[in-house]
Amino acid sequence: xxxxxxxxxxxxxxxxxxxxxxxxxxxxxxxxxxxxxxxxxxxxxxxxxxxxxxxxxxxxxxxxxxxxxxxxxxxxxxxxxxxxxxxxxxxxxxxxxxxxxxxxxxxxxxxxxxxxxxxxxxxxxxxxxxxxxxxxxxxxxxxxxxxxxxxxxxxxxxxxxxxxxxxxxxxxxxxxxxxxxxxxxxxxxxxxxxxxxxxxxxxxxxxxxxxxxxxxxxxxxxxxxxxxxxxxxxxxxxxxxxxxxxxxxxxxxxxxxxxxxxxxxxxxxxxxxxxxxxxxxxxxxxxxxxxxxxxxxxxxxxxxxxxxxxxxxxxxxxxxxxxxxxxxxxxxxxxxxxxxxxxxxxxxxxxxxxxxxxxxxxxxxxxxxxxxxxxxxxxxxxxxxxxxxxxxxxxxxxxxxxxxxxxxxxxxxxxxxxxxxxxxxxxxxxx
Ligand SMILES: CC(=O)N[C@H]1[C@@H](OP(=O)(O)OP(=O)(O)OC[C@H]2O[C@@H](n3ccc(=O)[nH]c3=O)[C@H](O)[C@@H]2O)O[C@H](CO)[C@@H](O)[C@@H]1O
Ligand SMILES: C=C(OP(=O)(O)O)C(=O)O
Numbered sequence: 001x002x003x004x005x006x007x008x009x010x011x012x013x014x015x016x017x018x019x020x021x022x023x024x025x026x027x028x029x030x031x032x033x034x035x036x037x038x039x040x041x042x043x044x045x046x047x048x049x050x051x052x053x054x055x056x057x058x059x060x061x062x063x064x065x066x067x068x069x070x071x072x073x074x075x076x077x078x079x080x081x082x083x084x085x086x087x088x089x090x091x092x093x094x095x096x097x098x099x100x101x102x103x104x105x106x107x108x109x110x111x112x113x114x115x116x117x118x119x120x121x122x123x124x125x126x127x128x129x130x131x132x133x134x135x136x137x138x139x140x141x142x143x144x145x146x147x148x149x150x151x152x153x154x155x156x157x158x159x160x161x162x163x164x165x166x167x168x169x170x171x172x173x174x175x176x177x178x179x180x181x182x183x184x185x186x187x188x189x190x191x192x193x194x195x196x197x198x199x200x201x202x203x204x205x206x207x208x209x210x211x212x213x214x215x216x217x218x219x220x221x222x223x224x225x226x227x228x229x230x231x232x233x234x235x236x237x238x239x240x241x242x243x244x245x246x247x248x249x250x251x252x253x254x255x256x257x258x259x260x261x262x263x264x265x266x267x268x269x270x271x272x273x274x275x276x277x278x279x280x281x282x283x284x285x286x287x288x289x290x291x292x293x294x295x296x297x298x299x300x301x302x303x304x305x306x307x308x309x310x311x312x313x314x315x316x317x318x319x320x321x322x323x324x325x326x327x328x329x330x331x332x333x334x335x336x337x338x339x340x341x342x343x344x345x346x347x348x349x350x351x352x353x354x355x356x357x358x359x360x361x362x363x364x365x366x367x368x369x370x371x372x373x374x375x376x377x378x379x380x381x382x383x384x385x386x387x388x389x390x391x392x393x394x395x396x397x398x399x400x401x402x403x404x405x406x407x408x409x410x411x412x413x414x415x416x417x418x419x420x421x422x423x424x425x426x427x428x429x430x431x
Pocket of ligand 2: 023092093094117119306372399
């Protein structure tokens with residue numbers, strides 16, 4: 001288990017490129033199961049969840065080859081297994097994404113249920129209800145979802161009770177090869193869903209309305225091979241912009257479409273930062289102490305839950321009191337206690353955190369508990385006085401490609417140590 005050591009107090013400035021998005025690349029990779037041909041993937045981030053998905057596809061019998069770190073080829077035509085076993089997918093929440101594609105392709109699937117995680121329950125009942133409406137028979141046996149559609153899937157009208165990102169992706173993929181028309185109402189509108197729909201269309205799928213509440217899919221006989229390119233990781237981009245702002249700096253992230261981050265950038269402007277955007281870049285510059293701003297997480301185009309922890313880190317040093325409301329995940333406040341160890345003043349009340357900005361944070365040993373909670377600790381550490389040691393950084397590695405390298409490029413003093421080394425002796429950055 002690696003640790004990241006940060007000596008705070010450096011003002012970050014400069015320019016970095018956004019990586020491809022984990023949350024877009026995973027559904028694109030799952031979609032390979034539907035394709036009767038070879039798919040070339042571009043801008044695939046080098047992350048643990050991605051290698052888990054590739055291992056799964058290879059285990060099912062697909063040919064998976066790397067061109068370089070960010071480009072790979074997947075051909076699922078040789079695949080014969082319609083399963084996603086626990087041992088292979090237990091660390092990847094997105095394992096449920098292969099359920100729709102496997103069922104569409106093989107008429108059967110056995111997929112290990114994603115467990116709960118630190119941020120809360122991760123139910124998939126709406127995915128299952130949708131697949132049943134399309135003709136599947138589904139049982140849960142010993143932690144696995146066992147699904148059959150011996151006569152194939154048929155189009156259906158599905159109204160989601162609640163906006164679900166993975167649910168929308170799963171049913172959209174299942175519907176692409178189903179017979180007839182599927183209508184998905186109250187669909188999620190995240191940019192990652194548009195990325196998936198665009199990619200599937202380029203391989204022959206008939207999908208309309210992605211990016212809106214209603215998606216209409218007319219099933220087709222087959223998808224042909226081709227290319228899929230992952231969109232920029234908007235959450236990663238926003239995290240680096242926040243790193244600039246929390247240290248009083250000026251950071252530009254390139255290769256990212258700013259329209260994906262409107263809610264976040266609007267709140268950042270309210271804190272008093274200067275935000276400049278171009279077609280494919282975002283620049284944020286701090287102008288003195290941030291002002292406190294309230295946020296409430298919502299499905300896209302609302303403020304993303306995946307940025308709640310990072311925004312809270314900014315608010316720990318803001319002038320005034322901000323109210324942070326989490327409406328998507330009941331337990332996504334694991335960072336609060338760790339931020340408190342660094343001197344933050346945060347009171348929890350149900351799904352709301354009341355953050356009273358303080359003058360300074362102090363470095364401390366802290367523990368990462370989930371992906372974005374870890375990012376918030378890194379942000380706090382960059383602004384804190386002294387040294388912070390963040391342990392359990394495997395959480396960060398699920399979503400941030402080369403984080404030390406990127407932050408170092410912006411001027412941060414950050415280093416990774418593996419516990420196999422004597423990190424207590426070798427870790428200090430003040431040499
Ligand atoms: C709407 C939303 O912001 N979704 C976030 C969610 O996506 P993810 O796809 O993981 O989760 P969903 O969008 O499906 O879940 C949204 C909400 O619906 C509930 N639910 C979902 C499916 C289901 O069958 N039954 C059910 O009750 C969940 O408990 C949650 O409260 O986590 C990802 C990782 O942090 C984020 O990138 C997504 O932005
Ligand atoms: C929690 C996240 O991912 P996952 O759904 O893979 O757990 C995230 O991307 O913030």
